[in-house]
Amino acid sequence: MSRIVVLGTGAVTPAGWGISAMMETIDAQRAVEQTVLERPTDQGASITTPVAKVPKLTDRSLLPKSPRLRRASALGKYAAAAVFEAMGAERHQAARDGDLRVAVICTLMNGCVNYSNRFFGEVLTDPSVASPILFPETVYNAPSSHLSAVMGSSAPNDTIVGDGAEWFAGLELATEWLDRGDCDLCVVVATEEMDWLSAEAMGYYSSSLLPSEGAAAVVLGREGDGPRLMSIPDPVSYAEVESPVDAMARLWRNLGADDNGRTLWADGRNGVARTDQAEDLPWHGPRISTREFLGEAMGASAAIQTVAALEWLRTGRAERAVVTAVGGNEAVGGAVFDAP
Template structure:
């Protein structure tokens, strides 16, 4: 029976561009320094919202060379950079030449908000000057479209929308594609970009939540040279179990985790929201990336996953578990095993 393995990872986060920057940041254990987004209300009031932003890109070689990315907003560029790192230049070129069939799955919650804000703002202000060039960038599947276009991929491409646990559904879908032979490899990318509306909206959950941006990508192949995706149990929907604590307990019982595994959890520092994951008695090593990097919505669980894979590859653990308690749909998780 074939194994689903993780053969590459990539990440763009408030820690910087690339997996090494994330590794160094998490090892330091110091929370990110927030910046501020500002907007002026109709009444003239200036609203300042803290946010964890991705540092400016200084090395253009981290992005694929393509005219398709010239007009892409941050979410598209974050995606492309994370995917290029996950693939590596050799596999990237192999996909472009048609030698490797690459499936693309984009998982997100908030999506292409910057250009949507700009385009619809122009429409409302004066429809005659609204830029049609911006419109294709307003739809959810823009980042996935860019990835397939830049890599010249004609394999399956899908964008799935959900909450902070949607990434695990993407993992399950990728395993299904690989199992059917629809493609040779699948890259999952989960991107989000900074926006005042979503940043302020998170504050309604709790004023201590720090909105963040970034993207993470994982490359999955059958029987590859990398950590194994050992288990991705079906997520527990709040439609079936509305109590988050009980929903998480059901998921946890299906994960079958070793006692000394590394747990990369989804806690963000807000007790009410962390309660479900806090309810598990755990004495093994534990990392909470959202406490340090902020809440990047659909990208956060993927960043957790990349951190777990990197820990396995660095020899910090033989097994890792990644979990996330979604905001409105359900909970999800997976178990990874070092090769």
Template sequence: MKALTIGGVGVVSPAGWGLAALREFLARDEAVVPEFLERTTSAGDVIRTPMARVPALADRALLPKLARLRRASSVGKFAAAAALEALGPERKAEIEAGQLRLGVICSMMNGCVNYSNRFYGEVLADPAVASPILFPETVYNAPASHLSAMVQCTAPNDTIIGDGAEVFLALDLAAEWLERGDADAVLVVAPEEADWLSAEALGYYDRRILPGEGAAAVLLEKDGAGPRLAAVPDGVSYALEPDRTRALKRLWSQLSAVDDGFTVWADGRVGVPRLDAAEDSVPWCGPRISTRLMLGEAMGASAAIQLVAAVDALQQGVYRQAVVTSVGGNQGVGGCRLVAAE
């Protein structure tokens, strides 16, 4: 089996648009300042929910001039910006010239919610004025479709839906495509957008969880020059091991992570002891990156943002290895281990 490497990463987060913004934000070791989503109930009450929002896009060069993206909601634009950064201009040109077959996998939990709310809200209020142009943006596969159109992909395209650990299944699927020869490179993208319904739903888990949004992308290829994807164990399903601490312990043994001071752990803690108990139970003294504590809980995008932060830490030359884990909300525990490029 050839080594699977990460040839590029991209990210959009409450820290800003791009990897440099994320790196600078994490270096400050500060939590994001939340904004508030507001909605008015039928009784006239105003409900305000704190949210870690992605700042407005200042540099329009970060998004291509694509007709599809003009009508896309923020989840599609987040995905496109992260994907373009991960690909870089040279690979994008190779794909468009037919010299590189790119597969696309989108991994998400919440997905295309803003236009779904708007479209179905219009249907309920007055079916005659519901805009059919919005309907294609309500389906889960819309961001993946936009990405393939954006770079003229001819290799497989897929969208997988799950909980906050689903991106590791996407990595496993990408590895399968590469080993089978279905694609020369695979772009894994995990986007999510802010929405009052999902933000308020997170509050039912715990009011201390700060909802977030954003997207992260990683480009997988064989024998590239980037960090090596050393291990992506099968996720541990709660159907087989319902206790989250034991589920993480089982996954951890397969990751073969070494607490040697040169390995960084990008964990999925959110700042709620009950939800962080599984990862807090691991005896770890080495360096940690806890992006959710600083950027909020972005559902399907959070683990991918952790992954990008881990890759960037390796590329800075400080660490030799990185381990990334996520304790999913209702399906299972997932993770991976990365080794710095030689």
């Protein structure tokens, strides 16, 4: 593949706003604090679900200033903050001034569920008072649309909806755009927000899963200094193989991961034996499982794993990083990065 460089990273997680808070939690191997999501029922009772939520934003400088973000849903703000951190103030301003063509790719699984819940709740209660202002915030493409608007970008913009491994499809698409010269830089961001429906649905898979939320972003380019994206094989679809275990085995061969003691494996294990089975492979080098500390953030988790792995490379703790994720119903994906 051609030279693709990671020029910046950003993250918003239940550990806090920014990469430093996330890495502090991961390095300490300390699980984030849980809160309770409560849903009243028609019978007057309530259903409670333990979750890991992003803390309230107290430093407004972490978000770019834009009227587009005033009504943005939580996942839109998470995405904007992660991208703003990844871009840095200088690149962000260059994009605003038209000196950089910045493309945007957003990958997600659950989408803008809170505003969807609110809007369609109003429709069901009384269609005559349902707010049309909310409707644009219910569509999957809302976060990526906001990002391009905030940066004043007319470069390509796309949203990819899929399972927890769709992040790697976003990275793969970004390399195509950069190779074709469609943009100078490409931001790839994955973002999710918490709601009662997805949180309770996770309980059907396992009561041990901790529903989570957040966002993570990388800025990719062809010039500059930073970790390099060395390999991103096509995700292995479950339509091609019999099981996630078989899919992971094929992906692992395609990744060519070298367990030499200096390669980090940032896997997608979340502590649930049944879902972790596909990544239950022998590994003697360093290994991190970010979901065990930050919770299961659906489409955003693989991006969070990637950003954590890139921090290991940036700080010299590893020479190479392998990142993998086992999607729930579509595919298994992964990528390999080298230190700067």
